[in-house]
Amino acid sequence: MRIWSGIAVVMGFAGVLSSPVPAAGLEQQKEVSFADGVLPIFQKKCFSCHDAGSKKGGLDLSSYETLMGKNVVVPGSPEKSKLYTSVTGASPKMPKNAGPLDKTETETIAAWIRSGAKNPPPARAGLGSADEALKAGKDGTKPVVLVFGDTTPKTKLFLQLLSDPSLDQSFMNVAYATIPYEKDGDEAKKYKVTAAPTLLILDPRPEAPKELKKLTSGAPAGVKSAITAALKTLSAK
Numbered sequence: 316m317r318i319w320s321g322i323a324v325v326m327g328f329a330g331v332l333s334s335p336v337p338a339a340g341l342e343q344q345k346e347v348s349f350a351d352g353v354l355p356i357f358q359k360k361c362f363s364c365h366d367a368g369s370k371k372g373g374l375d376l377s378s379y380e381t382l383m384g385k386n387v388v389v390p391g392s393p394e395k396s397k398l399y400t401s402v403t404g405a406s407p408k409m410p411k412n413a414g415p416l417d418k419t420e421t422e423t424i425a426a427w428i429r430s431g432a433k434n435p436p437p438a439r440a441g442l443g444s445a446d447e448a449l450k451a452g453k454d455g456t457k458p459v460v461l462v463f464g465d466t467t468p469k470t471k472l473f474l475q476l477l478s479d480p481s482l483d484q485s486f487m488n489v490a491y492a493t494i495p496y497e498k499d500g501d502e503a504k505k506y507k508v509t510a511a512p513t514l515l516i517l518d519p520r521p522e523a524p525k526e527l528k529k530l531t532s533g534a535p536a537g538v539k540s541a542i543t544a545a546l547k548t549l550s551a552k
Contacts (some may be wrong), residue, residue, distance in 0.1 A: 347427040349379045349434045350484075356420045365414045380433040390432040393425040429482060439483065442492040451490035452519040458527065458545035459517040460491035463508045470496075473512035476533030485542040490519075514538065514546045 347353065357365070357376040362373070364371040367381070375381035382388065382398070393399040401409040402416045411418075416424075442448045445461050452459040462477070463523040464470040494502050496511035506515055506526075527548060528541040 328339060346430050346433070346435060349427065350487075351433075352423050353427050354379075355414065356423060360410050360413045360420070362417060364410070383432070387433050388428055390409060395430040396428050399424055399428055401432075420504070422470060425475060439486045444449060445492055445506075447493055448490045448492040449517070449519045449524060452517075454521045456551050457488065457490045457519075457520075458542065458549060459515075459524065460486070460489045461506065461515045461517065461521045462491065462493045463496040463503065463506075463511050463513045463515070464489065465496045465511040467511070470512040473514075473533040474537060477514075477538065479535040481535050482539055485539050488541060489516075516541055518545070 354376075363369070363374050364503050365374050365376040369373050369376040374385055374387065387397040389395040399421070401407065403421050407415050442451060445459075446459065448459045451457065463476075464474060495504060496508065496513070498509075503509070507516065510531070510533065512533065514530040514533070515526060516530075517524040527545045530537060530541060
């Protein structure tokens, strides 16, 4: 992983693949994301009334766009935001069909609004090795994605394509790792990879992973389609 991290820094695509171990203090300084921090709270506590199908009171909390179109958030000011004031106080008005939000949840919403109520892309949590990715996906809920690359311009372009924001959610739904490609390396032989760049999508069950798709193009539409198909394959078993 160190070798690959070095390659990532040199090529300038550190945003594509995140280090599995953040620098000291980084977690505390990280800006709250709508997708990673706020939306999961809505899914857990608010979707019985305010998803795309229900939309009680005309409020749909299922996406950033539908939320921000309803004037219930004043960026920078939680105290002036109905989204925040309705779920706080001695007797919160919301949610009606679930228990009140806990302190961590309300503080997350407040921090998101206070920081500007922006919508940065979801964080991509890459793992440190193929073995770690396989372990993370072994229960069969997540396909495993392995990206083999080297220092060539072709790999650089490949990874720039993978950094497309349209793939953020797709990468949130898989367990993935980056592997430095070596022609006669053990990992390349194990997964029958003969060139870089290559993206493998694997079904990690049971003991021997099964290859679902092998891509040598990083075109976002093709990658997204392949990941979606892999998720359907796993959910059907």
